[in-house]
Amino acid sequence: MDSRRKAKPVLLNRNLPNHATTTNRAYRLIDARGLPHPQLDSNYSSIDEALADAISWIQTQGARATSHWIGIEVSTPCGSWRTIHQPDMLLCPWPA
Numbered sequence: 001m002d003s004r005r006k007a008k009p010v011l012l013n014r015n016l017p018n019h020a021t022t023t024n025r026a027y028r029l030i031d032a033r034g035l036p037h038p039q040l041d042s043n044y045s046s047i048d049e050a051l052a053d054a055i056s057w058i059q060t061q062g063a064r065a066t067s068h069w070i071g072i073e074v075s076t077p078c079g080s081w082r083t084i085h086q087p088d089m090l091l092c093p094w095p096a
Contacts, residue, residue: 008031025074026069029054040070047072052088 005057027044029037040057054070061068071087 027075028073028081029072030073030087031084034071034083035094037070039060043075058090 010081015073024045027047027050028042029040030049031037037054040050040054044051044053050072054068058068068090069081069087070090073081074084076082
């Protein structure tokens with residue numbers, strides 16, 4: 001007799017929403033402390049949009065700063081935020 005147990009099939013509840021496809025995610029920029037960035041506290045529809053805004057803002061800072069600590073958070077289906085990129089120095093090239 002085989003002493004191994006057979007795995008029981010798992011039935012998926014097809015009535016539950018799939019959050020990956022039904023929820024629009026929002027992204028936001030955070031500062032070095034992991035708090036919403038004081039100058040860039042906005043919701044973005046994509047990571048690219050958030051980073052483009054951050055780069056644009058950094059470039060307007062001129063000689064005062066060439067790098068800034070910026071991280072990215074994504075909204076969760078339950079309404080909280082999850083860090084997907086820890087704050088790190090965001091380096092931007094000098095404009096030509």
